[in-house]
Amino acid sequence: MKEFDLIKRFFAEQPVQRKDVHLGIGDDCALVSSGEHHHIAITTDTLVAGVHFFADAEPRAIGHKSLAVSLSDLAAMGAEPSWISLAITLPSVDENWVSEFCAGLFELAEYFNVQLIGGDTTSGPLSITVTAQGLLPANKGLSRGGAAVGDWLYVTGELGDAALALKMLQQEALVVPEHQEVLLAKLHYPKPRVLAGQILKEYASAAIDLSDGLMGDLAHLCQASQVGANIVLDDLPLSAELLANVGADTARELALTGGDDYELLFTVSEDNKVGMETALSNAGVKFTCIGQLNKSMKLTTTLYSNVVQVNAKGFEHFSSD
Numbered sequence: 001m002k003e004f005d006l007i008k009r010f011f012a013e014q015p016v017q018r019k020d021v022h023l024g025i026g027d028d029c030a031l032v033s034s035g036e037h038h039h040i041a042i043t044t045d046t047l048v049a050g051v052h053f054f055a056d057a058e059p060r061a062i063g064h065k066s067l068a069v070s071l072s073d074l075a076a077m078g079a080e081p082s083w084i085s086l087a088i089t090l091p092s093v094d095e096n097w098v099s100e101f102c103a104g105l106f107e108l109a110e111y112f113n114v115q116l117i118g119g120d121t122t123s124g125p126l127s128i129t130v131t132a133q134g135l136l137p138a139n140k141g142l143s144r145g146g147a148a149v150g151d152w153l154y155v156t157g158e159l160g161d162a163a164l165a166l167k168m169l170q171q172e173a174l175v176v177p178e179h180q181e182v183l184l185a186k187l188h189y190p191k192p193r194v195l196a197g198q199i200l201k202e203y204a205s206a207a208i209d210l211s212d213g214l215m216g217d218l219a220h221l222c223q224a225s226q227v228g229a230n231i232v233l234d235d236l237p238l239s240a241e242l243l244a245n246v247g248a249d250t251a252r253e254l255a256l257t258g259g260d261d262y263e264l265l266f267t268v269s270e271d272n273k274v275g276m277e278t279a280l281s282n283a284g285v286k287f288t289c290i291g292q293l294n295k296s297m298k299l300t301t302t303l304y305s306n307v308v309q310v311n312a313k314g315f316e317h318f319s320s321d
């Protein structure tokens with residue numbers, strides 16, 4: 001019991017103090033206010049050792065990622081991250097581990113001005129649950145369901161790097177030493193696209209964050225919006241490191257099906273295309289148009305020429321599995 005009280009002290013030393021938090025850690029509940037004309041976006045993610053991360057992964061990286069995945073969901077809705085609560089289950093009390101975990105978590109929290117307002121600490125197999133909340137001007141949020149036939153399909157950043165890093169750790173792929181650090185950082189320290197989401201809420205018709213792989217997440221968007229989509233394979237944004245280590249075909253496949261990118265996938269109408277591209281460019285956000293939405297609701301051809309067809313029922317890609 002005393003040991004866990006000690007751990008709680010680490011969490012009490014968090015860096016952010018927001019004005020809209022009236023009561024933070026330490027009481028039965030936290031009290032916050034959202035201001036008028038705002039909705040609150042709320043999302044929860046659990047990361048379990050051995051399932052979502054290697055149990056012996058660097059605690060700093062686990063701290064970063066357990067917050068980053070939730071902030072990525074807020075980004076996909078166009079919400080401004082505000083408050084988090086944390087439920088952490090630890091097999092034993094290791095002060096160094098907790099200290100490093102907090103360093104990773106709080107570095108990201110400070111960057112996005114997010115305050116830890118409560119949580120719980122228990123004993124058991126290592127698992128971390130973060131609930132993140134963010135603010136949205138009322139009726140301004142993005143969802144998966146707003147896309148229309150003819151809208152253009154975009155992604156931020158580059159795809160497939162985290163999937164290659166995972167394959168490297170699982171000894172299923174070889175990566176030259178000079179690229180390992182860059183690729184591992186993509187897996188362990190994803191950057192939630194919060195700024196992009198803030199801009200996109202003014203222009204995009206729909207958005208989703210890429211956690212499970214482009215094809216699967218696009219199928220969710222297609223289902224919610226009742227549209228189909230084409231992806232132009234040559235237009236997929238691939239990093240030099242990815243291409244150098246696996247070649248074009250595998251790089252595309254990792255970009256299409258690998259998880260853990262935490263980039264945003266979003267759609268924009270023809271009318272909003274130029275405004276959106278200008279706004280993202282001015283903010284220094286990297287983005288790529290990868291295809292267009294269509295009305296094809298039945299899964300037809302897998303791959304014709306250079307295009308993959310995706311719709312609500314799922315997708316097929318060019319490998320045979």
Ligand SMILES: [Mg+2]
Nearest residue numbers: 073076209211
């Ligand atoms: Mg998500």
